Amino acid sequence: MLRFIKKSIVFLLVLSIMVGYVNARYKQTNIYKSINGTDKFYYVPQNIDIGNLGTSHAQYAFVYEDLDLVGFNFALPAQRVYYDEKIFEKYIENFKEGSTVIIPISYISFYLGYDNENFEDFNKMYYPFLSIKDIKKPKLNEYLKYKALPIITAESNIKYAFIKEEKAYEPKPTYRVSTMPIDKMKEESNDTAGRHLEFIEEGRKDKDKFVAIVDDILATAIKNNIKPVITTTPFTIYYNEHFSEDFYKEFEETIDKLLEKYPDVKYLDYSHDPRFENSPEYFFDSSHLNLEGGKLFTKIILEDIR
Numbered sequence: 413m414l415r416f417i418k419k420s421i422v423f424l425l426v427l428s429i430m431v432g433y434v435n436a437r438y439k440q441t442n443i444y445k446s447i448n449g450t451d452k453f454y455y456v457p458q459n460i461d462i463g464n465l466g467t468s469h470a471q472y473a474f475v476y477e478d479l480d481l482v483g484f485n486f487a488l489p490a491q492r493v494y495y496d497e498k499i500f501e502k503y504i505e506n507f508k509e510g511s512t513v514i515i516p517i518s519y520i521s522f523y524l525g526y527d528n529e530n531f532e533d534f535n536k537m538y539y540p541f542l543s544i545k546d547i548k549k550p551k552l553n554e555y556l557k558y559k560a561l562p563i564i565t566a567e568s569n570i571k572y573a574f575i576k577e578e579k580a581y582e583p584k585p586t587y588r589v590s591t592m593p594i595d596k597m598k599e600e601s602n603d604t605a606g607r608h609l610e611f612i613e614e615g616r617k618d619k620d621k622f623v624a625i626v627d628d629i630l631a632t633a634i635k636n637n638i639k640p641v642i643t644t645t646p647f648t649i650y651y652n653e654h655f656s657e658d659f660y661k662e663f664e665e666t667i668d669k670l671l672e673k674y675p676d677v678k679y680l681d682y683s684h685d686p687r688f689e690n691s692p693e694y695f696f697d698s699s700h701l702n703l704e705g706g707k708l709f710t711k712i713i714l715e716d717i718r
Contacts (some may be wrong), residue, residue: 437573438563444572445540447558449586450488453541459508460484462714465496465629466516466645467524469699472587473516473645475706479714482508487516490534492524493625498538498546500629504636512639512717515629519644519655519683520608522622522666523615530611587703588696598650601698605654612659623670630674641717642667643680646688646709651698680716682709 438444445451459482464474466487476483484506486499500513507513525531526548538547539558547555557565563573592600615622626642633640671677687708688694694705701709 434563434570434573438566438570441569441572443569444562444566446584447540447562448537450537450540451584452485456484456503456506457482458506460506460511461508462512462514462717463503463507464514464516465491465500466514467491467518467521469518469645469647470514470516472696472700472702473706473709474514475587475703475710479710488534488537490524490530492526492531492548493521493622493629494526494548495538495542497625497629497632498542500632502542502546504632504638507636507638509637510639512641513629513633514713514717515626515640515642517626517642517644517667519659519663520611520615521626522619523612524622525615525618528611528614587706588700589703590696591693591702592695592697594650594692597648597692597695597698601648601650601654604698605651609654619666623666627670627673630670630677634674640674641678641680642671643713644683646682646685646694646701646705648692648695648698649689650692652684652689678717680713682713687712 442451445454461481461483462476463484463486464470468487468489468491470487471485471489474483474485474487476485486496486503488495496515526535531548535548536554536558539550539554544550544555544559563570566573630640630642667679671679682688688701688705691705692698694701694708696702
């Protein structure tokens with residue numbers, strides 16, 4: 413019996429070493445790094461001149477390629493301000509002294525909480541590149557799947573752990589080049605704005621907490637000699653028309669109150685900018701800029717910041 417136990421222990425030890433080795437190799441592959449579309453976080457440059465946080469509105473709005481500066485887009489779909497702060501803290505040393513961090517505030521930014529399916533759908537994105545202590549409401553099964561032991565769900569992708577990749581990996585651009593017919597865009601705006609209005613109502617109870625997080629991001633940037641700029645990216649008139657004057661008043665008052673503490677911080681609001689609001693050709697849906705729109709917007713905001 414003792415002999416059997418010893419053999420079993422040796423077998424389990426050898427198996428653990430093998431699994432650990434393959435798992436480590438798999439985590440170095442391009443296929444693993446591209447899980448959930450967060451591969452760009454493995455290639456954050458040093459000496460960043462300008463970077464932005466934010467939701468998908470910012471993800472598609474800032475296009476730094478082909479510009480004579482080091483820029484990086486840290487935005488992700490439905491990104492909560494909680495993760496804006498955690499990402500900024502993690503990569504703050506990548507920012508050059510005297511650089512700029514753009515803090516995009518969408519209509520939903522002060523209301524996106526952690527209690528609905530939308531949060532569950534997107535929370536898995538952060539396991540590969542953030543520490544477990546920085547994950548909001550972490551789950552053991554997701555931690556194992558996306559961070560600790562991704563080979564348990566790798567299936568056929570496990571083969572890449574044994575294949576030598578011929579060239580250095582470059583994250584694929586996420587920008588969209590298309591646009592949408594007006595009738596389709598109007599229909600899409602109904603669905604999108606309706607969903608966002610639900611987020612706003614659900615998140616009102618926690619709004620002050622989320623405003624406080626943005627306050628913390630501003631304070632951290634200033635403390636580290638990084639210039640913070642708050643902005644709201646452009647939207648089409650089809651999206652904007654779903655929000656009431658009372659909401660816009662509340663939105664503006666919230667930002668004004670936040671900036672009372674930081675009189676030197678700029679707020680650049682492009683949400684109703686006539687160069688975009690009535691130009692659907694710059695959008696791939698009612699609230700997200702396409703590549704052409706993103707390039708134009710990036711040029712404009714960089715000029716306004718300077």
